[in-house]
Amino acid sequence: MSYALSMTVHAPYAQTVEATRVALADQGFGVLTEIDLARTLEEKIGVDIPPQVILGACRPPLAHAAVLAEPSIGLLLPCNVVVRALDDSTTLVEALDPGIMVGLTHNDAMAPVASEAGERLQAALASLSERSS
Structure with a gap:
């Protein structure tokens, strides 16, 4: 079972x-957190990875x-949504499949929310x- 929803986008990373961000907003999600993973790893441990950001998306009625x-x-x-550069003109966007929440919690009441x-x-x-x- 895959734990990610994903889409390869034929557009540059930025x-x-x-x-x-716009697509998430169109679906009622706000971005609560943003982690620039590439910058953080460069600053903290001096490694270089392709540009990558983790967006913490929330739709308040669903969270409630x-x-x-x-x-x-x-x-x-x-909900974590990761945007990662594959090359100069291709970007991968992934989100944790909310269905995983049902499996992890073993709580069927989570099914409609997920x-x-x-x-x-x-x-x-x-x-x-x-x-x-």
Whole structure:
């Protein structure tokens, strides 16, 4: 079982990061956190990796429903969306499949929340290929 939803985008990294923000917003997600993984690893341990950012996306109604169903679900929130340069003109966008939350918690009450979050994340990722065309 894959744990990621993903989309390869035929657009440069910086353009794809901005398009991802818009796509998430279009689906009702706000970006609560942003970690520039490439910069952090360069600063902390002197290694060089391709540009990569982790966006912590949250749709408050879904987060609320998730916390009501599973009080400890905050351990898995917000939804992480990773944007990673593959080369100068190709970028990979990945999101943790919210269905994983149901499997990890063994709580069927999480299923409708995970399903809606997954549908919205899939729609956001699908729109990225349309935006890069």
